[in-house]
Amino acid sequence: MGIRSMAAMAAGRAVHAVLHGVLHRHASQLPGRVALAIDPQVVSHLRSKVRAGSVVVCGTNGKTTTTNLIATALEAAGMSVFCNRDGANMLPGAASALLPRHSADWAVIEADELSCIHILPQLQPSYLVLLNLFRDQLDRSGEIDHVQDVIVQALAASPKTTLLTCGDDPLCMGVAERARAAGTRVLTFGVDEDLGLPPDRVPEARFCQRCGAELSYAYRTYAQLGAFSCPTCGFARPERDFRATGVQVGHESVAFMAGFGGENAWAVRAPFGGVYLVYNLLAAASVARLANVGASTFQQVLNDYDPGNGRLQRFVIDDYPVVLNLAKNPTGLNQNISLMLSDERPKAVYVIINDEPNDGRDISWLWDVDFERLVDRQDVCMVLAGGHRANDLQVRLKYAGIAAPVVLQVDAALEQARAQRAASVLYVLTNYSALWPTKAELERRERKDG
Amino acid sequence: MASGRLVRVLHLYPELLNLYGDSGNILVLRRRLEWRGLCCEVSEVHMGDRVRAADADLVFIGGGSDREQRIVCEELLAQRQELASFVGDGGVLLAVCGGYQLLGHSYIMGNEEVRGLSLVDLYTDRGSPRLIGNVVVESCVSPQPIVGYENHGGRTHLGADVEPLGRVLSGYGNDGKSGQEGCLYRNVIGTYVHGPLLPKNPGVADWLLARALERRYGSGELEPLDDFEELAANETMRVRLLGV
Numbered sequence: 001m002g003i004r005s006m007a008a009m010a011a012g013r014a015v016h017a018v019l020h021g022v023l024h025r026h027a028s029q030l031p032g033r034v035a036l037a038i039d040p041q042v043v044s045h046l047r048s049k050v051r052a053g054s055v056v057v058c059g060t061n062g063k064t065t066t067t068n069l070i071a072t073a074l075e076a077a078g079m080s081v082f083c084n085r086d087g088a089n090m091l092p093g094a095a096s097a098l099l100p101r102h103s104a105d106w107a108v109i110e111a112d113e114l115s116c117i118h119i120l121p122q123l124q125p126s127y128l129v130l131l132n133l134f135r136d137q138l139d140r141s142g143e144i145d146h147v148q149d150v151i152v153q154a155l156a157a158s159p160k161t162t163l164l165t166c167g168d169d170p171l172c173m174g175v176a177e178r179a180r181a182a183g184t185r186v187l188t189f190g191v192d193e194d195l196g197l198p199p200d201r202v203p204e205a206r207f208c209q210r211c212g213a214e215l216s217y218a219y220r221t222y223a224q225l226g227a228f229s230c231p232t233c234g235f236a237r238p239e240r241d242f243r244a245t246g247v248q249v250g251h252e253s254v255a256f257m258a259g260f261g262g263e264n265a266w267a268v269r270a271p272f273g274g275v276y277l278v279y280n281l282l283a284a285a286s287v288a289r290l291a292n293v294g295a296s297t298f299q300q301v302l303n304d305y306d307p308g309n310g311r312l313q314r315f316v317i318d319d320y321p322v323v324l325n326l327a328k329n330p331t332g333l334n335q336n337i338s339l340m341l342s343d344e345r346p347k348a349v350y351v352i353i354n355d356e357p358n359d360g361r362d363i364s365w366l367w368d369v370d371f372e373r374l375v376d377r378q379d380v381c382m383v384l385a386g387g388h389r390a391n392d393l394q395v396r397l398k399y400a401g402i403a404a405p406v407v408l409q410v411d412a413a414l415e416q417a418r419a420q421r422a423a424s425v426l427y428v429l430t431n432y433s434a435l436w437p438t439k440a441e442l443e444r445r446e447r448k449d450g
Numbered sequence: 451m452a453s454g455r456l457v458r459v460l461h462l463y464p465e466l467l468n469l470y471g472d473s474g475n476i477l478v479l480r481r482r483l484e485w486r487g488l489c490c491e492v493s494e495v496h497m498g499d500r501v502r503a504a505d506a507d508l509v510f511i512g513g514g515s516d517r518e519q520r521i522v523c524e525e526l527l528a529q530r531q532e533l534a535s536f537v538g539d540g541g542v543l544l545a546v547c548g549g550y551q552l553l554g555h556s557y558i559m560g561n562e563e564v565r566g567l568s569l570v571d572l573y574t575d576r577g578s579p580r581l582i583g584n585v586v587v588e589s590c591v592s593p594q595p596i597v598g599y600e601n602h603g604g605r606t607h608l609g610a611d612v613e614p615l616g617r618v619l620s621g622y623g624n625d626g627k628s629g630q631e632g633c634l635y636r637n638v639i640g641t642y643v644h645g646p647l648l649p650k651n652p653g654v655a656d657w658l659l660a661r662a663l664e665r666r667y668g669s670g671e672l673e674p675l676d677d678f679e680e681l682a683a684n685e686t687m688r689v690r691l692l693g694v
Contacts, residue, residue, distance in 0.1 A: 138470065138601065143515040206465055212521065214465075214497075361583065362599045364645030367471030391683035395649050398679050399477050 001045050008039035009046070012099045028088035032095030043091065043122035046098035047107070050082065054107035054123055055287055058116055058151070059131025059166075061332050062280040063089065065311055066131060067110040069284040073301045077293040079105035087309075091118040106291065113147050116154035120161060127290070128155065129164045129283050132276075133171035134223060134331040135368075137360035148175050155179045162187060164286060166279060167240040168225040174209030177235075189242035189282050192259075194219035194227075195249060195275060200334045200370060210235040222275050222338075223331045242286040244268075249275050251342040258285045266295040270302045272312045274339045310430075310439040318449040320418055321425045322442060327351075328359065328431040330368040336429050337373055345425045346379045348417035350407065352387040352430035352438065359431045363389050371400040381423040384413050387434055410438050411445070456489040457662050460506035463514075463522050464494050467549060470599075470645025472512030475544065478648040478655050479508070486673045488663075497521070501529045503536035507662040513547025513644050516559055523552055523564060530567050537569050542637040542662045547644035550632065551604055558604065570635045571609030577625070578603070585621030585643055586691050587631040592653030595619060596631075597687040598643035606642070608633055615641050620691040637661045650683040 012035030019027040035042045047054070057067045064087045071083035082104045084097040089110040098107060111119050113133075120128065130151065133144055152175055155161060163179050165172040167188030176186045199220050208215055208230035215235075220226035229236035245265075247256040254277050255269040266289075268281055281302070288298045307313075315322040323340075327333040333351075340347065355361050366389075374380045383404040385393040390406040397404040407413045410428060417426040430438050461476050476492055483490040495501055503509060514522060526533070537543060551557040554566045557574035566573075580603045587596040596616060605625035608614060614624065615632025623631035623642065632641035639658070641647060648655040656672055664670030688694075 143469070145515060145517060207518075212517075362470070362601065362645075364470035364474075364599060367474030367477070367646045367649070368468075391679070391686045392650065394679050395683045396474070399474070399481050399649065 005039045005042055005045040008035040008042045009099060011035060011038055012042070012095065013101065016096070016099060028084065028086045028096055029092050030096075031099055032092035032097075035095050035099060036092060041122060043095050043098060043119070046095065047123050049098065049103040050105070050107045051103060052079065052105040053126035053291065054109065055127045055129060056109045056111045056116065056119060056123065056125045057129045057131070058111045058113050059129070060113070060134040060136045060329065062131045062276060063087070063110045064309065065277075065307070066129065066280045066284050067108055068307055069281070069301065069305065070287050071108040072305065073284065073288045073293050073298050074106050074108065074291060076297050076301050077291075079291075081105065082107040082109075084110055090115040094119050094123065114150055117150050117157075120154040121157035124158050125161050127162050127164050127287060128158075129287060130166070130172050130175060131280065131283055132166055132169050132225065133175075134329055135365065136329040138362060140357075140360055144171060151175050152178045152182070155184045156182050159183060164189065164283065166190060166225065166283070167238045168221060168227070168279075170209055170215060170224060170228050170235075173235075173238065177209070187241045187286070188238055189279075189286050190237065190240040190244070191221050191247060191278060191282075192240070192243040192245045193247060195221055195247055197222065197249070197275060197338070200338065208233060208235050222335060225279070242282060242289075244278055244282045247278055249273065249278065251339050254278050254281065256282070258282055260286070260289050266298065268299065268302070270305070273342070274312075274335060276335050310435045313439065315442045315446045317414060317442065317445045320414070322414065322428060323425065324428045324430070324435075324439060324442060326432065326435050327429045330365045333369045333429065337370065340427050340429075341373065341377065341379075343425070344379060346381050346423050348382040348384070348413075348420060348423040348426045349374065349380060350384045350386055350410065350413040350417070350426060350428045351393060352428065352434040353389045353393050354387045354431055354433045355389050356433040359433050363392055366393060366396045369396075371397055371402065375401045382417065382420050384416060386410075386413065387430070410441050414445070454489065455663060455667055456491060457483055457659060457666075458505065458507045459490060459492045460495060460501070460503060460509045461492055462495045462501070462509065462511045462526075463497065464512070465496065466518040466522055467512035467514040469513045469515060470547065472546060472645050474646030475510055475512070475546070475648045478646075479659065482652070482655055482659060482675065485675055497525060501526070501532050503532045503541060506536070506541070507666050508542045508544070508658060509533070509536065511543070511545040511549030511552060513549055519548040519552070520559060520564065523566065526552065526567055527565065533567060533569055537636060537638055540637050540665050542658050542665065543569075543639070544647075544658055545638070545640045546647055547602065547642060550640035550642060551606065553633070553638070553640050554606065570633055570638055570640060571612050572606055572633055572640075574604040574606045576603050577605045581622035581626050581642075583621055584687060584691055585623065585631070586619040586688055587616040587621075587623065587643065588619055589616030589654075591615070591634065591639065591657040592651055594651070594653055594681065594684050595688055596641075596643060596647075596651045596654060597684050597691070598645075598647055598651070600642040600644060602642050606633075615639055637665070650680050650687070652677045652680045
């Protein structure tokens with residue numbers, strides 16, 4: 001290690017000490033940024049502090065939850081972990097997570113898909129978990145083809161990394177095929193049965209990754225995930241290494257058996273709902289299994305899991321239940337709608353759409369969301385539109401057949417939901433930049449009223 | 451008045467050309483006819499289907515990724531004459547984003563020049579950087595400025611007899627230099643305002659519908675609708691981008 005990287009680490013740590021110790025701020029980005037400014041390769045030096053292995057988690061939806069579950073499971077098994085838990089998922093965030101003076105057994109790093117190309121060559125992780133690929137922030141990321149190219153390149157620059165990816169997602173398998181051809185070891189996970197859920201709108205991946213023919217499906221689990229095969233060239237869902245069977249999906253819980261081939265399967269049960277969570281939990285369980293965490297330890301982590309990060313976060317404000325969830329792209333919002341409609345309580349719905357840079361400036365994707373599913377539902381009592389693009393959302397809802405008033409504050413939405421006596425729960429669905437202020441306001445109200 | 455009148459919409463390759471919520475345009479056309487007691491019949495053209503433009507009043511071409519656009523272009527070139535006759539006969543056609551580029555003589559994909567449909571005298575080459583962002587355009591087809599979002603590497607150049615759709619008030623338009631956005635030729639509109647162009651530009655939607663009705667029935671008169679929400683969305687972005 002040279003003087004330059006030592007200086008970089010010292011500077012980064014000093015920034016962390018000031019931010020965290022003196023100013024009591026979150027130090028998720030700046031220490032890494034400072035260290036990288038002095039030594040752009042600082043992560044490649046920091047990786048020697050990680051003793052047992054490292055995992056990078058990427059994919060359009062579910063990164064933060066999966067990363068946190070893996071890190072928490074490793075800690076629960078007695079291992080020490082570096083982790084960018086708060087979702088600062090570009091190279092500076094990864095560097096910040098690795099900066100502490102001490103060493104650790106594992107590094108678990110959430111990575112933005114396009115940041116893999118910066119993180120993997122330096123970190124050379126044991127595993128890259130690729131959860132799924134959906135259309136997201138086209139103005140920033142470009143088309144999915146480009147995102148796939150970047151991940152393939154990142155893996156080529158990190159030859160010892162094993163790719164653990166979703167075998168049910170043709171877009172992930174497109175990446176896996178190319179990476180495997182270039183020498184990457186590939187493991188896959190997936191759901192082993194038809195869940196019998198109504199199919200949602202599938203904006204992507206109707207066509208074969210190899211030959212361009214239309215894919216056929218024995219069944220879909222959600223979006224483009226499922227038992228796919230190409231009728232012409234043989235591109236198809238692989239035999240998965242890690243499989244979920246006996247899947248039960250509710251709006252407040254999921255349960256399944258996670259099979260790892262030959263060995264005893266794990267019974268996995270979590271107190272939060274949604275079919276996409278089955279995949280996230282299966283990915284986390286697979287990594288835990290690979291890292292020799294036990295089944296009961298993993299289950300205990302799920303029992304205690306309460307990240308309080310706005311993902312399916314529940315509040316009770318003056319006896320009135322509120323559910324907050326992140327929905328930042330069409331697949332995410334469609335899944336949110338499915339989850340919400342599986343809750344039988346009469347509900348008010350408040351959707352918040354911002355267009356800050358970290359949301360994506362382009363909100364055209366609202367027209368790919370199946371808001372039509374909210375029409376003619378007796379349990380959907382009221383829909384409200386919020387965020388900087390509330391007017392666009394209102395127009396989208398109007399053409400779906402829903403008259404949605406514009407409401408700019410979550411407080412006001414809550415008042416309207418309560419005044420509308422039929423609704424007994426408020427769902428707040430928001431994209432990224434509105435999540436934190438909305439969560440903060442709901443927490444403030446909960447404290448005040450509790 | 452005149453109930454029972456019908457507009458037949460032909461939606462080309464919705465499964466391939468739907469990069470940015472493009473199908474929102476079809477929903478808007480349908481609703482704005484239905485709200486007026488008129489009928490709307492949407493036919494989707496899929497790969498391998500014949501494009502029966504002669505049976506249509508309004509054709510819509512959306513935008514796709516490079517790969518998808520290439521597939522569509524090859525498929526359509528074989529049926530170019532059908533579309534050319536439709537345009538020549540005053541047929542109404544809306545093409546956004548990649549679909550707009552297909553209208554011209556050629557465009558660039560990768561490092562290769564790809565032959566287009568030559569329905570309108572224009573061509574597209576490429577520049578750097580990509581032109582990305584919100585856009586506002588003043589146009590004779592809409593009483594309000596057209597607002598939307600553009601994201602394109604191509605630079606489109608219009609022939610001498612082709613009018614632009616409008617003048618750029620904010621954003622880039624055809625090439626980021628000329629101040630021109632889109633094309634307006636006979637009853638054809640091409641534009642880089644991608645995806646859901648029509649929802650918050652009801653003037654453009656009604657221009658297309660009026661032209662289609664006029665061609666088919668001799669009168670394009672449309673009952674006014676209450677566009678409070680659409681115009682509020684339009685105005686919000688116009689004020690944000692122009693300050694007025």
